[in-house]
Each structure stands twice: as structure tokens, then as C-alpha cells.
Amino acid sequence: MTETLRLAVVLAAKDLRVERRSRTALVSAVVFAALVLVIFNFARDPATVTAKMLAPSVLWVTFTFASMLTFNRAFSLEKENAAIDGLLLSPMPRGALFLGKYLANLAFVGTVQAVTLPLFVLFFNVGLGQALGGLLLTIVLATIGFVAIGTVFSAMVVRTRFADLMLPMLLLPFLVPPVMGAVAVTTRLLSGRPLSEQMAWLRFLGVYDVVFLTICAMVFPAIFDE
């Protein structure tokens, strides 16, 4: 287990280093997120649709689609020069490959969320106040599961001809439950309702994380077992 974790950290650190050099995924994801927020903000008629009505859905749609841009990058960079063969030839267990990519994706998605959230507050003029703690918890819970699924599907589609198109098609149906739950909790938190009232949804997100993280870790090695 220690060796698996070491290799996963080595792989994730490499991905972060490559991204720091190329800035391909993060810049496009952050720009995309900012654009979505701007468009939704100015497309809204403030007289008929209040910011609070629209904000939770916009926040999670932005998180979801911006994250997909980073998922696409996870394995497409391994396709370049067949670098994935170098990983598969090494003694690295497939579990470490999954964990490494998962950690890197978590870092990318976390960064996108960290940049998007202040922009969201700015554009929608939403005072997070007491809701901030609950919102952060919701973001963490919703992200853990959907990053796991994103990691598995990005590995699956990377060898197909239309990876960029295939990923959202496969991924979105699996993202509906956590996004739905996250939007429900966010709506209530922004309306000033206490976190203690949201325990059912938070439990649902927790169960989703455990179930899909486990399934993804089990399924992942088979993807590369040609």
C-alpha cells in the first residue's frame, strides 16, 4: 500500500509539473468557467429571475463542464508519444496508476473550483456568509465521487477516435446524481437554511463517493488489461 501511494504521488506530481509547463487544461477550464459565469449573469433578467434562484445551478453546471476539460487532459497527455506504454511497462500497479491520475484530477478540479467560487460570488453578488462552511463541505463531497468517475472514463475513451466527444456522453449520466444533490444543498444553504437540515443529501453524496470510488478502483485495472 505504501508503494502504491508513493507511485501515485510520483505520477500525480509529474502530471502537475506537465500542466504547470503547458497550462493547457487549467487555463482553458478557468477561462471556460469565467465565461459561463459572465454569460449566465448577463443573460439573466434581474427583474424576473433573482441571482439566488439561478446561482446554485449555474455554479454546478460551471464546475461540471470545466472539470470535464481537465479530465480530457488526464490521459490525452499519456497518449502523446505513447507515454502510457512507459507507465504500463513499469512495475507500477494499475491501482497506483488510478490513484495517481485521481489525485492529479482532484488537484486540477480543486484549483478550477477555487478560482470559480470567488468569481461566482463576484458575478452573482451572493453573500456566502454562514453558508461557506456547508458549501465547501458539499463541494468536497460532490467532487470526490465525480472525479473518480471522470478518471475512469477519461482512461476508457483516450484510445477512441473521438475522445473529446465520448467523454461527456459517457460521463454526464453518472454525474446527474451528485450534481443534483449538490445543487439541492447549495440552493438551501444560499437561502439561509442550516446545514443540519441537509443531512439526507450529504449522506447521499457520501454514499455515492464510497460506492463509485470503490467501483472505479476495481474497474480501472481492466481498462489497460488488453
Add this chain to the structure above:
Amino acid sequence: MTTPPPATLPHLQARGIERRFGSARVLRGVDLTVRAGQLHVIAGPNGAGKTTLLRILAGLSRPSAGTVQVFGHGLREHPEHRREMGLLSHQSLLYDDLTPLENLTFAARLYDLPDPETAARAGLERVGLAHRADDPVRRLSRGMIQRVAIARALLHQPRIMLFDEPFTGLDAPSAARVLEVLRGQLAAGAALLVVTHNLAEVWPIASWVSVLVGGRWVIDEPRPDDREAFLTRLHEALGD
């Protein structure tokens, strides 16, 4: 670390390797044995199945039938033996945005080498690229990238090396340097399998020569002394 194998076991052995892609049979019952200190050359026309065979031997692709054993064990049952393999393929396995040093240090970490950066620098030194250690790979020439790829394949000192066209893109001094490196590996007891269109380059150090046509050996024998006579037979086998 894996335990040293008994001396009598071949480093790499394949029996009855077949590979089908749909209805196309790319490999049709290929046998192969490579022992310590041997260099096995594989030649053949384009589309003969050489690269497919190499990928199967490396454990990157699964044969439709047949077995591959590394020191007497299957790679799937004993994945720890992957450590014994070094592969140089058509593609470099490198990350263009990283430098050669970063690429090799990353590889050294994957193989848990004691001092990854020192091992990476030594690897670059071996292929004469220490002076370009900190340039991104995307700025290197084709020949330089090939040398970095060779350094990566040899970095963890594998005892089995699978090389697909190792001299591609290399100028004469670089090819001579790589040949010296291969010689050194053979002297150290490694087993080498080299796929090449240019037999002349490895002929002096080869111990076995095979020619793959249509997924099966048409020539498979110890390297003869008379290269010209062999080339005549090779051309006949290829129908030239």
C-alpha cells in the same frame, strides 16, 4: 526486488504466439527464445507483425494464443518481472513538455531507483546528451529524442531489452555510441531483441537472426558468418 532466476532459464521465451485482429491473423505461431548475452535480430517487411510481436513480448498486448515467459514466469502472473524489461518502441514514451532530465528522473522514480536524479544524469551521459538535460524534449532533434528514449529504456538496467529500430534518426557517431552501449549490455549478461530493417548495424554483435513474413518465421537460425549469402536468402524469402 525479484530473486535472481536459475542460470539455465532463458531470459525470454515465447511459444506459439498468435495474434488476430478481427479476421486478420497478424502472428501465426511464433516461437522465440532469448538467453543471457544473446542479441536476437528480427527483420521483415512492413506489416509482417514485428511491432505486434514486440508489444506482446513486452506484455503491452495480449496474444490470441500462446505464452510469453520472462525467466520462466508469465508477466500477468508475475508483474514484478516487468522490472526486467526495457522497451524502445517507435514512439519515444517521453513527455514533450518535460526536459530529458525530468523525463528520466520520473522513470527512475517509477522503478524506485535509489537516487533518481543521479541515475537520470548518468543515463543522459551514457547517450551523450548531458548538455541538453534541461531543454524541453520538444526542442530536441529526432536523433536526440531517440537517444533520450534509449537512455530511458536502459535506465533501470533491465536484463531483457526489446528495441524497435534503435538506430532510426541517429547520425553515424550516435549510432556507434548506441552500438557500444548495446555491446556493454550484452557483456553484462542482458538479453537483447532488436527489430531492424538494417541488419548491417547489429550484424557484428547478433547471435540469432529471424525473418518474419506474414506473421511467421521464414528464417530463424543462429547468425551465419557470411552476411552476403544470408542477405541473398533474405531477399529470396521476401520475394524481392
